Amino acid sequence: MEPLQIVAMLYVALGALCVVLARDVVRQALVFSLYGFSLVVLFVVFQAPDVALSALVVSGIAYPLVLVGAIARCHGQRKGGGK
Amino acid sequence: MTTRVRLAIFSSGLVLVAALLVDGVSNLPPFGRYAGPYGDIVARLVEPQRHMANAVTAVVFDYRGFDTMGEELILFAAASAVALLLREMRDHDTSDLVEGIRSDALRGVGALAAIVTFVLALQVVAHGFITPGGGFQGGVVLSAAFALVFLTNEYRAYNRLASSSFAEPVEALGAGGYVFLGLLALALGFGFLENFLPFGVTGRLRSGGSAAIVNWSSALAVSGGFALIFSEYLQENVAVRHGRVGK
Numbered sequence: 035m036e037p038l039q040i041v042a043m044l045y046v047a048l049g050a051l052c053v054v055l056a057r058d059v060v061r062q063a064l065v066f067s068l069y070g071f072s073l074v075v076l077f078v079v080f081q082a083p084d085v086a087l088s089a090l091v092v093s094g095i096a097y098p099l100v101l102v103g104a105i106a107r108c109h110g111q112r113k114g115g116g117k
Numbered sequence: 118m119t120t121r122v123r124l125a126i127f128s129s130g131l132v133l134v135a136a137l138l139v140d141g142v143s144n145l146p147p148f149g150r151y152a153g154p155y156g157d158i159v160a161r162l163v164e165p166q167r168h169m170a171n172a173v174t175a176v177v178f179d180y181r182g183f184d185t186m187g188e189e190l191i192l193f194a195a196a197s198a199v200a201l202l203l204r205e206m207r208d209h210d211t212s213d214l215v216e217g218i219r220s221d222a223l224r225g226v227g228a229l230a231a232i233v234t235f236v237l238a239l240q241v242v243a244h245g246f247i248t249p250g251g252g253f254q255g256g257v258v259l260s261a262a263f264a265l266v267f268l269t270n271e272y273r274a275y276n277r278l279a280s281s282s283f284a285e286p287v288e289a290l291g292a293g294g295y296v297f298l299g300l301l302a303l304a305l306g307f308g309f310l311e312n313f314l315p316f317g318v319t320g321r322l323r324s325g326g327s328a329a330i331v332n333w334s335s336a337l338a339v340s341g342g343f344a345l346i347f348s349e350y351l352q353e354n355v356a357v358r359h360g361r362v363g364k
Contacts, residue, residue, distance in 0.1 A: 035148055083249035084173040087241075091257035096343055099264055103350030107357060 042079040045072045063101045070094060168316035168324050174251040178335065179328040182310040186295055189338050193292045196342040203349045207356050227269020234262040242336040246325040252332045256291075256339025263344050267351060275351065284345040291338025298331050 049069035056062040070093020077086035146152050159180065160172050169175040177185050238259035245251030267275035299310040307313045310331065317324035325332065 084171070084251070084254075087249050087254045091254050091261075095261040095264070096257050099261075099347055100350065103347070103354060106354045107350070 036079075038079055042072075042076045046076050048072075059105050060102075063098055063105065066101075067093060067098055070097070164319055167312065167326070167328070168319045169246040169328075170320050170324075171246055171248060171251075173249070174245045174332070175328070177251060177253075178245070178331045179312050179325075182299070182328065182331055185331075185335065186299065186310070189292055189295050189335055192339060192342045193288065196288060196345045199346050200349050203353050207353065223269050227265055230269070231262045231265040234258060234265055238262060238336075238340070242333060243322060245332050246329065247320055247322070252335030253339050256336040257343055259336065259340035260343035260347065263340075264347055267347075275348070284341050284348060286341075287337050288341025288345055291334045291336070291341055294334035295331060295338060298327060298334065302327070 046069075049065075049072040052065050053062060053069050056065045070089060073089045073093065074086050077083070077089055151157075159176060163169055163172040163175045167175050167179055169179070238255045238261075240255075241250040241258055242252055242255030245255070263275065302311045302313050303309050305313050312326040312328050314326040314330075316326045323329070
């Protein structure tokens with residue numbers, strides 16, 4: 035295994051740990067994007083550019099937008115907007 | 118349940134999982150050693166057989182296009198489910214609401230960014246058989262262009278662009294077109310989703326044969342699906358902010 039591959043794997047492990055340890059949902063969504071970026075780096079280092087591009091669009095665009103939409107909806111309801 | 122009982126259950130589970138994990142990992146092939154032959158075979162055959170430079174997209178939309186059809190329909194079902202659930206909870210139409218963004222600079226830069234993202238998305242889809250990319254990645258980038266319009270411009274402008282009356286037909290056209298191409302290949306005497314057009318010259322934009330059309334229909338399905346999901350969530354949030362959620 036190349037040293038760069040080990041670094042990328044450790045970066046992913048660290049990112050996953052940070053996602054679990056973040057307790058606030060908004061902060062967790064942001065940390066998740068960083069974790070997604072670490073996955074992109076991992077795929078690029080392991081020479082899988084197609085998968086890296088997929089991971090980039092999913093963890094950078096699709097997932098955060100859906101997540102932020104859901105979080106905003108729940109916060110709005112808690113402040114007395116819903117029901 | 119006392120702490121001791123919990124700890125006992127937890128530690129017995131932990132030992133079991135650890136044993137399975139150690140057993141599984143110790144029997145893995147050495148790092149970087151790939152036992153299956155298909156990756157190498159496809160990498161060698163894709164250029165002479167299909168005139169495609171990118172083997173990954175060739176597998177996704179040509180050799181195993183049937184698998185991708187399943188994924189496409191999963192996304193279609195997910196977007197439909199989101200629309201069904203959220204629309205049931207909303208009483209009122211939100212298309213008449215105005216969410217103003219006052220900064221002209223933000224709107225200008227946002228419109229520019231949306232246009233650039235749009236062109237980038239078309240580029241990613243069109244070059245799917247030449248460089249990394251293809252219908253799925255490009256489709257998500259395409260829906261990001263619509264999301265940028267919302268983030269930097271008015272809700273109403275976004276609603277005009279990506280309203281359900283626009284996103285729904287695009288998604289349906291993409292998902293339906295994918296299935297239609299498979300049936301068309303059958304009708305022409307080929308296998309389901311088999312490539313039935315001339316393959317073209319490797320590395321050219323027009324290479325890929327009928328898999329290139331499959332690629333574009335999947336881009337439509339993905340971008341329509343994500344645009345629909347985004348716009349449902351956004352309408353939901355706007356409706357909550359203006360107190361227009363019923364039931």
